Amino acid sequence: MGASFIPLHPVFAAEVQGLDIRRPLPREAVREIDEGMNSFGVLVFRGQPLTQDEQIAFTKQFGELDIGFRRVTTAGGPLPPHRFGYQELADISNVAIDGSVAARESRKIVANIANQLWHADSSFQQPRARYSMLHAVVVPPKGGETEFCDERDAYDRLDEETKARLEGLQAEHFALHSRFLLGDTDYSEAQVKAIAAVRWPIVQTHAGSGRRHLYIGAHARAIDGMTVAEARMLLMNLLEHATQREYLYRHRWQVGDLVIWDNRCILHRGRAYDFTQRRELRRSTTVDVETERQPQTA
Numbered sequence: 353m354g355a356s357f358i359p360l361h362p363v364f365a366a367e368v369q370g371l372d373i374r375r376p377l378p379r380e381a382v383r384e385i386d387e388g389m390n391s392f393g394v395l396v397f398r399g400q401p402l403t404q405d406e407q408i409a410f411t412k413q414f415g416e417l418d419i420g421f422r423r424v425t426t427a428g429g430p431l432p433p434h435r436f437g438y439q440e441l442a443d444i445s446n447v448a449i450d451g452s453v454a455a456r457e458s459r460k461i462v463a464n465i466a467n468q469l470w471h472a473d474s475s476f477q478q479p480r481a482r483y484s485m486l487h488a489v490v491v492p493p494k495g496g497e498t499e500f501c502d503e504r505d506a507y508d509r510l511d512e513e514t515k516a517r518l519e520g521l522q523a524e525h526f527a528l529h530s531r532f533l534l535g536d537t538d539y540s541e542a543q544v545k546a547i548a549a550v551r552w553p554i555v556q557t558h559a560g561s562g563r564r565h566l567y568i569g570a571h572a573r574a575i576d577g578m579t580v581a582e583a584r585m586l587l588m589n590l591l592e593h594a595t596q597r598e599y600l601y602r603h604r605w606q607v608g609d610l611v612i613w614d615n616r617c618i619l620h621r622g623r624a625y626d627f628t629q630r631r632e633l634r635r636s637t638t639v640d641v642e643t644e645r646q647p648q649t650a
């Protein structure tokens with residue numbers, strides 16, 4: 353039996369039924385998911401509780417794994433303690449290393465708040481992230497949803513004058529930009545330098561669908577040939593355009609959900625929740641190796 357795709361929104365996002373992703377998939381099913389990703393951008397699997405091993409094995413069927421922002425935290429020192437058996441599993445939670453709920457002033461909570469800004473995972477590096485796979489282990493009683501928007505649809509909705517203006521513009525993305533915005537500035541020189549800023553075109557062609565799309569988000573801090581003020585205003589205006597409420601898919605988490613999105617053309621953000629309540633999500637991510645020649649190191 354093959355996968356079936358049930359649309360969750362008029363523009364993008366679908367729920368996938370008919371697959372057990374806890375077991376190795378036949379090549380045909382991997383291809384079906386890839387095709388579903390190329391058209392829907394966000395795929396939701398319900399009721400599939402995954403162990404860490406199962407999540408890693410599932411993700412590897414779609415490419416090499418990304419370690420992302422942990423390259424900053426591990427820079428210039430020994431590997432910091434991690435709650436998971438794999439460095440490639442990102443701990444998207446408000447839980448401290450000892451298993452308790454993280455203190456309000458801790459960096460873990462800053463990370464949660466940074467996740468509430470619209471972004472594409474690992475847009476600050478080359479190669480960037482392609483698929484993020486987020487799995488719900490513990491969900492809070494209220495809030496903590498994840499919202500998505502499709503930057504292909506956002507591009508299509510731009511007027512022709514704006515499309516022409518954006519053509520050829522290069523934005524600089526930096527791993528710590530969103531942290532600095534939130535006042536989280538206490539990083540060593542080695543950490544600041546761990547991931548050099550990269551440039552990406554603001555308008556790109558999505559390799560999977562051939563559609564043009566925006567590529568923006570909270571890691572973008574500058575645009576070549578513009579003043580900082582001009583660039584940031586343009587980036588904020590584009591973000592506001594892309595993320596209008598009617599064009600969003602809001603995912604309300606249930607334990608056992610796995611949601612996959614394509615960071616090349618999808619932006620996402622976490623929503624607020626009570627940080628004294630546990631929210632434990634586990635993210636695995638693939639590296640977008642086919643398009644790694646696109647950016648230039650800043």
Ligand SMILES: [Fe+2]
Pocket residue numbers: 467471472473620
């Ligand atoms: Fe993210």
